[in-house]
Amino acid sequence: EDQVTQSPEALRLQEGESSSLNCSYTVSGLRGLFWYRQDPGKGPEFLFTLYSAGEEKEKERLKATLTKKESFLHITAPKPEDSATYLCAVQAASGGSYIPTFGRGTSLIVHP
Amino acid sequence: KAGVTQTPRYLIKTRGQQVTLSCSPISGHRSVSWYQQTPGQGLQFLFEYFSETQRNKGNFPGRFSGRQFSNSRSEMNVSTLELGDSALYLCASSSGQDTGELFFGEGSRLTVL
Numbered sequence: 287e288d289q290v291t292q293s294p295e296a297l298r299l300q301e302g303e304s305s306s307l308n309c310s311y312t313v314s315g316l317r318g319l320f321w322y323r324q325d326p327g328k329g330p331e332f333l334f335t336l337y338s339a340g341e342e343k344e345k346e347r348l349k350a351t352l353t354k355k356e357s358f359l360h361i362t363a364p365k366p367e368d369s370a371t372y373l374c375a376v377q378a379a380s381g382g383s384y385i386p387t388f389g390r391g392t393s394l395i396v397h398p
Numbered sequence: 399k400a401g402v403t404q405t406p407r408y409l410i411k412t413r414g415q416q417v418t419l420s421c422s423p424i425s426g427h428r429s430v431s432w433y434q435q436t437p438g439q440g441l442q443f444l445f446e447y448f449s450e451t452q453r454n455k456g457n458f459p460g461r462f463s464g465r466q467f468s469n470s471r472s473e474m475n476v477s478t479l480e481l482g483d484s485a486l487y488l489c490a491s492s493s494g495q496d497t498g499e500l501f502f503g504e505g506s507r508l509t510v511l
Contacts, residue, residue: 318498329402329488329502330441373441377498385431385454386498390440 288313290389292374298395299364307359307392309374317379319357320386321350324371333372364396400425402503404489410509416477419506423470423491429453430472431500432464435486444487447472448494476508484510 289312299305311319318337322330334343336352343350347368349360359372371393375386403422411417423430431454432444443456447466464474470491476483486507490500 320498320500322502327507328504329490330500332499332501335499375441375498384498385443385446385456386500387443388433388441 288376288378288387290374290376290387292372292389292392294392295390296393296395298397299361301365301396301398302363304360304362304364306361307372307394309357309359309389310355311357311374311376313376313378313387315379317377317384318386319352320375320377321357321359322373322375324373324391326370330373361394364394366396366398369394369396402489402491402501404487404503404506406506407504408507408509410511411479412511413479413481415479416475417479417508418473418475419487419489419508421472421474421489421491421503423472423489424501427491427493427501428470429492429494430466430470431490431492432472432474433488433490434458435488435505436484441488444474479510481510484508 291310293308321333324330334350339354341352347362351358371391373391375388377386405420429448431446434442445464446454450466461477466472486505488505490502
């Protein structure tokens, strides 16, 4: 069974204080790993897809990296508008179902 | 390009009632998935429809059902509501080409009293 564990559950940062969110996964062959951002009361918004170990993707202050067992979402010099819950999901390459399995997310609060 | 539209956004029901939620996917997207989100369980997959056929189903009881119409719009129904059904129900659309890149609506917040 595919498993996704995100840590920490919650993270409070001061504006400008860089940090990383972790997503550990267990999957029978990784087809893709996805990062989403979810604001309160809204649906998740797609951020990145990573396909293979060593791959990196960047978007503004966010950079996602991937190893064979985990992914990191690095947030550089965060701003209050980066406050949100960040969700990680994995998609298995085998087994027939390509439905992503989601982690429970990391709630990030950035204080001004 | 319009996003995924879900209606209603908020609703309150009592135990034993039933509810129908609606989802209009992004134009051209043929796959629609439904998820239940609660603070305790996170995002849990309900089912996925593609071209009016249910392709995948999660581990939810038969009280949860869905369907997709020829225009790709989808509905989900929950019968005999229980208190534990209170949640945010999210619809997501995709091009259907086995992609994990989902486009979510803002959700329907269901409260069961």
